[in-house]
Amino acid sequence: MADRFAPGDVVRTSTADPVWHTRLPRYARGAVGRVVELAGHHPLADDRARGRPGTAQAVYHVRFAAADLFGDGEHDVTVELWEDYLEPADEQGGTP
Amino acid sequence: MSGDHHGSSAISERVRHVEALLEARGLVDEGEIDRSIDDFLAGGSPVNGARITARAWVDPGFRDRLLADANAAIRELGLSMAGGLQEQRLKVVANTEDEHNVVVCTLCSCYPIALLGPSPSWYKSEAYRSRVVRDPRGVLAEFGLELPAGTRISVWDASAESRYMVVPRRPEGTDGRPEEALAALVTRNGLIGTAAV
Numbered sequence: 476m477a478d479r480f481a482p483g484d485v486v487r488t489s490t491a492d493p494v495w496h497t498r499l500p501r502y503a504r505g506a507v508g509r510v511v512e513l514a515g516h517h518p519l520a521d522d523r524a525r526g527r528p529g530t531a532q533a534v535y536h537v538r539f540a541a542a543d544l545f546g547d548g549e550h551d552v553t554v555e556l557w558e559d560y561l562e563p564a565d566e567q568g569g570t571p
Numbered sequence: 572m573s574g575d576h577h578g579s580s581a582i583s584e585r586v587r588h589v590e591a592l593l594e595a596r597g598l599v600d601e602g603e604i605d606r607s608i609d610d611f612l613a614g615g616s617p618v619n620g621a622r623i624t625a626r627a628w629v630d631p632g633f634r635d636r637l638l639a640d641a642n643a644a645i646r647e648l649g650l651s652m653a654g655g656l657q658e659q660r661l662k663v664v665a666n667t668e669d670e671h672n673v674v675v676c677t678l679c680s681c682y683p684i685a686l687l688g689p690s691p692s693w694y695k696s697e698a699y700r701s702r703v704v705r706d707p708r709g710v711l712a713e714f715g716l717e718l719p720a721g722t723r724i725s726v727w728d729a730s731a732e733s734r735y736m737v738v739p740r741r742p743e744g745t746d747g748r749p750e751e752a753l754a755a756l757v758t759r760n761g762l763i764g765t766a767a768v
Contacts, residue, residue, distance in 0.1 A: 498730050500677050502704060515660050517732050534731050536662070545705055550724035552704050555731035 478533040479558050484510045486537060487564035488556065496524035499560045503552070507564050508539035511553060519557050533558045611654050612684065619650050620686040620736055621757035624768075625750045627665070628741040637663050637738070645686075652734065654685050661686075664727065665738040666764070671718055672725045673711065673764030674735040675703045681729035683736050687762055694763065704728060714765045737764040 480486060490505040498520040514534045522529030537556050541548025593599045623645055627634040637644040641661040642652055652659040661683060664672040676682065677700045682690040693699050703710045707724045711717075718724065727735045739761040745753060760766035 498678055500728065500730055502677070503728075503730075514662070514731070514733050520731065534733075536733075538725075541705075548705070550707050550726060552726045552728060554728045555733055557731065 478513060480510045480533070480535060480561060480563075482510050482512050485564050485566055486510060486535075486561040488537075489560050489562070493521065495521055497521045497560075499556060500554060502544055503539060503554050503556075506539050506544050507566075508537040508543070508554075511536040511538050514555055517557070519559055521559075535561070537561070612689065613654075615654070615684045615686070616688045617686075617757070617759040617762060618754075619648075620683070620759070620762040621754040622648055623650070623663070623686065623736070624738050624757045624762065625754035627738050628745075628753055629750050634665065634738070638665060641736070650686065652683070652685055659683075659685075660733045661736065662727070662733045663736050663738060664725070666740045668722070668740070670723045670725055671711075671764065672727060672737045673703060673707055674727050674729060674737060675700055676729040677701065677704055678728075678730055681734060683734035686734075686736055687759055691759070711765060714760065716766055736762055738762075739764075739766075739768040742768055 485507060486509070487507045488499060488503055488505060492501075492504070512535070514536050516531040517534050518529030518531055534555055534557050536553050538551050538553045541550045541552060544552060590599075590604055593604075594601050623637065626648060627637050633644060633647065636647075641663040642658065644663075645651065645661065652661045666672055675694075680690055680695040680700075682694060684690070699710070704726050707726050708718065711724075729735055739757065741753070742756060745756070756768050758766055758768060761768040
């Protein structure tokens with residue numbers, strides 16, 4: 476399956492709070508950021524943690540402005556996120 | 572559930588129980604897991620990260636290759652991220668006058684062991700993991716690193732499969748020094764981004 480996102484794309488992370496292990500950090504949920512680069516293809520951590528085989532999917536470095544994560548701060552935080560955690564968004568955080 | 576799973580005796584007990592079952596059923600030999608861990612740790616030392624840094628300081632071509640494809644570039648120095656079950660992707664980021672990088676794993680303690688050795692205990696502490704993403708300037712100041720107000724800070728959260736290493740800035744007044752002498756200046760904290768060199 477082709478990768479859904481490319482560097483420069485604006486994305487919004489999932490707001491879901493699953494009961495199982497996930498590697499979408501809580502502080503980065505429901506946040507809008509920008510894809511920096513592709514970081515390979517790996518089975519979703521959530522699947523592996525539940526003993527499911529999981530097929531490899533794209534993993535991306537996604538950069539967030541601290542103010543978008545925490546309400547303030549001048550720095551940025553780059554988080555590595557599986558494609559399933561991401562939806563397309565526009566600069567204002569809406570759905571294009 | 573992205574919360575803490577360190578320091579849990581329940582998890583430790585479960586791991587020991589699983590290991591005992593694997594041995595009892597003949598799926599692994601006695602001590603095989605410990606030997607695998609020893610192999611994984613063997614050769615892992617900040618000396619490796621320091622060699623990479625010194626080469627990047629003296630060789631701009633290597634620096635470019637390192638920042639573009641770190642796994643390929645470190646093979647030029649005989650180093651590799653392939654010591655574990657699978658080769659880990661390495662991402663190297665370089666500090667400049669305008670930007671300072673710092674690495675954390677907020678979800679657990681992911682760390683480039685092959686290049687930096689075992690991680691320091693503070694790297695695994697909840698205080699570091701939770702605070703450095705929120706207030707990196709304040710946390711770095713507590714490490715004794717006061718960055719100029721104009722320096723942008725980038726935090727890298729090793730939340731998935733990649734491992735990260737920082738190339739610190741080359742100190743002033745080190746022109747003409749041989750590569751080995753430059754490598755001796757590089758500290759582990761410099762490679763994590765919690766110190767300057």
